[in-house]
Amino acid sequence: xxxxxxxxxxxxxxFLALVGFSMIYPFIYILAYSLxxxxxxxLGALYFLPRKLTLDNYAEVFxxxxxxxxxxxxxxxxxxxxxxxxxxxxxxxxxxxxxxxPGRSFFAFYIFLPTIFSAGFIPFFITLQKLHxxxxxxxxxxxxxxxxxxxxxxxxxxxxxxxxxxxxxxxDGYGDFQIFMRIxxxxxxxxxxxxxxxxxxxHWNDWFTGAYYVSDKSLIPVQTLLQEMLTQAEAxxxxxxxxxxxxGQTISASAGGSTPESLRMALLVITVFPILCIYPFxxxxxxxxxxxxxxxx
Amino acid sequence: xxxxxxWKKIWxxxxxxxxxxxxxxxxxxxSYVPLFGVQVAFRDYTFSGGFTGSPWAGLKYFQQxxxxxxxxxxxxxxxxxxxxxxxxxxxxxxLLAILLNEIRSIKFQKTVQTLSYLPHFVSWIVVVTLMxxxxxxxxxxxxxxxxxxxxxxxxxxxxxxxxYQVIVGSDIWKSIGWNSIIYMAAIAGxxxxxYEAAKIDGANRFRQIWHVTLPGVRxxxxxxxxxxxxxLMSAGYEQLLLxxxxxxAGIGSVLDVHVIQSGISEGRLSYAAAVGLFQSVIGLVLxxxxxxxxxxxxxVSLF
Numbered sequence: 001x002x003x004x005x006x007x008x009x010x011x012x013x014x015f016l017a018l019v020g021f022s023m024i025y026p027f028i029y030i031l032a033y034s035l036x037x038x039x040x041x042x043l044g045a046l047y048f049l050p051r052k053l054t055l056d057n058y059a060e061v062f063x064x065x066x067x068x069x070x071x072x073x074x075x076x077x078x079x080x081x082x083x084x085x086x087x088x089x090x091x092x093x094x095x096x097x098x099x100x101x102p103g104r105s106f107f108a109f110y111i112f113l114p115t116i117f118s119a120g121f122i123p124f125f126i127t128l129q130k131l132h133x134x135x136x137x138x139x140x141x142x143x144x145x146x147x148x149x150x151x152x153x154x155x156x157x158x159x160x161x162x163x164x165x166x167x168x169x170x171x172d173g174y175g176d177f178q179i180f181m182r183i184x185x186x187x188x189x190x191x192x193x194x195x196x197x198x199x200x201x202x203h204w205n206d207w208f209t210g211a212y213y214v215s216d217k218s219l220i221p222v223q224t225l226l227q228e229m230l231t232q233a234e235a236x237x238x239x240x241x242x243x244x245x246x247x248g249q250t251i252s253a254s255a256g257g258s259t260p261e262s263l264r265m266a267l268l269v270i271t272v273f274p275i276l277c278i279y280p281f282x283x284x285x286x287x288x289x290x291x292x293x294x295x296x297x
Numbered sequence: 298x299x300x301x302x303x304w305k306k307i308w309x310x311x312x313x314x315x316x317x318x319x320x321x322x323x324x325x326x327x328s329y330v331p332l333f334g335v336q337v338a339f340r341d342y343t344f345s346g347g348f349t350g351s352p353w354a355g356l357k358y359f360q361q362x363x364x365x366x367x368x369x370x371x372x373x374x375x376x377x378x379x380x381x382x383x384x385x386x387x388x389x390x391x392l393l394a395i396l397l398n399e400i401r402s403i404k405f406q407k408t409v410q411t412l413s414y415l416p417h418f419v420s421w422i423v424v425v426t427l428m429x430x431x432x433x434x435x436x437x438x439x440x441x442x443x444x445x446x447x448x449x450x451x452x453x454x455x456x457x458x459x460x461y462q463v464i465v466g467s468d469i470w471k472s473i474g475w476n477s478i479i480y481m482a483a484i485a486g487x488x489x490x491x492y493e494a495a496k497i498d499g500a501n502r503f504r505q506i507w508h509v510t511l512p513g514v515r516x517x518x519x520x521x522x523x524x525x526x527x528x529l530m531s532a533g534y535e536q537l538l539l540x541x542x543x544x545x546a547g548i549g550s551v552l553d554v555h556v557i558q559s560g561i562s563e564g565r566l567s568y569a570a571a572v573g574l575f576q577s578v579i580g581l582v583l584x585x586x587x588x589x590x591x592x593x594x595x596x597v598s599l600f
Contacts (some may be wrong), residue, residue: 008399008502009399009401012396012399012400013400013405015396016396016397016400016405016409017409019393019409019412019413019473020408020409020412020413022470023412023413023415023416023470023474024412024415026427026430026431027415027427029430029431029438030427030430033430041436042435042436043436044435044436044437044441045436045441046436046438047438088319088320088323089320091316091317091319091320092316092317092319092320094313094316095313095314095316095317096317098310098313100306100310101310101313102303102306102307102310107317107321110321110324111320111324111328113328114324114328114329114332116581117332117577117581118577118580119328119331119332119334119335119573119577120331120335120556120570120573120574120576120577121553121556121557121560121561121569121573122337122338122556122560122561122566122569122570122573123330123331123332123333123334123335123337123348123570123573124327124331125560125561125566126331126334126337126342126347126348126566127326127327127330127331127334129344130347131326143327145319145323146320146323146324146327151320175312176312176313177312180316201418204420205418205419205420205422205423206420207420207421207422207535208535212557212561212562223420223422223423226422226423226426227422227539229426230422230425230426230429230539261430264426265430268423268426268427271423272419272423275418275419276415276418279414279415279418280411283411283414287478287482290475290478290479291478291479291482
């Protein structure tokens with residue numbers, strides 16, 4: 001009996017260790033690839049550590065004007081989009097958390113209703129067209145300003161703030177807006193961090209808007225740039241790989257250098273790692289956010 | 298008298314209405330206007346005519362879609378792919394949560410959990426780029442491992458015989474950790490006395506999982522199942538736009554992708570809107586039906 005259980009425990013540990021490994025390994029691999037000499041990587045047999053350590057790939061990525069431009073667009077839309085989304089959603093959620101507000105349940109229903117039935121891509125696309133948002137920077141920011149679930153999460157959090165705090169501030173002569181700025185916002189750190197992470201990641205990772213609603217090359221974000229590379233990459237890398245294997249001698253003799261694939265991996269690393277460095281620290285908060293979101297939803 | 302009281306109350310809250318205003322305007326423009334614009338599916342849409350000024354076309358575009366020679370193929374692919382994702386993918390986060398819960402070392406448990414959230418935070422572009430690299434026939438580590446084990450290298454991507462495995466597998470990889478959060482929370486909420494009682498009754502670990510843990514996550518699982526039925530008609534457009542190429546079109550073309558390609562890429566907006574509306578209506582009918590069944594069978598329902 002006892003023995004039987006411990007076998008289950010051992011298998012469970014092994015299985016979960018493999019699950020964890022499968023989640024992190026692709027990122028370890030691209031990190032190694034991006035830090036390795038591009039031509040050397042094509043010979044394969046690269047698993048955990050770079051063989052010919054170099055920063056050339058990163059140097060070349062940062063020198064590329066198009067990549068810089070795309071990175072700036074991604075940064076700008078993420079910062080601006082997150083700030084506006086969190087600010088405006090918190091204002092709305094705060095108003096909706098007021099039980100005494102006349103019409104409160106109507107407003108709550110008004111923002112809930114569209115979640116039941118979606119109009120689909122095309123009417124939404126036509127709306128963007130009519131608003132002249134297509135092919136502008138604002139198409140990244142404005143359509144993502146609000147999200148029903150985020151408002152619900154913030155409102156649930158705000159309802160947990162004791163009303164006495166507001167009452168005493170009112171006695172001290174604070175107005176509604178001052179109470180919001182000086183009492184509510186400073187107390188909302190955890191929920192604001194959660195929502196910032198959710199919307200920040202959504203902005204950072206959005207490639208669809210850039211691919212389908214924007215044609216101006218200087219407005220393309222990094223994720224859409226990666227998508228453009230996706231289609232070219234496989235053909236390119238396979239032809240270069242073949243020539244590398246056929247001319248193995250000349251490869252080892254040459255000075256080495258970057259390949260489109262090694263540049264792509266370096267770009268991937270600078271796209272992915274900012275998020276991977278942030279999310280573990282916000283884990284405690286977003287787990288709570290997910291729970292509120294799915295219980296209320 | 299009463300109405301003046303109400304006005305007084307509204308006046309007292311004037312600042313809060315001001316707080317609400319941007320959101321009310323936004324939801325009107327980006328949710329209600331498109332909903333109103335669904336009528337382009339019944340019109341010959343022209344840019345100058347807009348939602349209301351374009352001439353009526355009746356059911357012409359629906360008919361066009363039903364007559365399209367790939368209609369059955371697209372519908373079948375959508376249903377097959379989303380059913381596979383649902384029946385293989387849905388239980389996985391529950392399994393992960395149960396297995397994690399059986400781990401005694403908190404540190405190990407937390408580490409695996411944190412790692413499992415990781416793929417949720419990267420985009421489908423990144424996932425597909427990673428897959429291209431890792432599964433490559435040309436120096437990809439997975440195929441090198443297969444060769445080292447004495448097996449033939451495999452063309453995983455854009456290959457019909459590996460298509461479903463790749464689609465369902467990458468979907469599970471990306472979402473399993475994130476979707477397990479809610480089940481971990483449900484398991485954490487189970488009364489420990491239930492486990493004690495089960496132990497006293499002589500239940501081993503598997504019996505405890507079966508009789509205590511599983512019933513503990515049952516309600517939340519039913520709710521999430523109903524919600525995922527609602528999206529059965531959409532098989533995941535981001536993933537399929539990227540992972541289905543011309544080689545796999547026969548089994549990989551789905552409704553969402555058809556809407557995006559015929560509408561946004563080819564500019565056949567009324568036709569694409571009709572396809573999209575067809576998809577939304579079936580989704581709504583499905584969710585209402587499953588909700589009804591769930592309420593009868595298990596007393597758990599959304600509304």
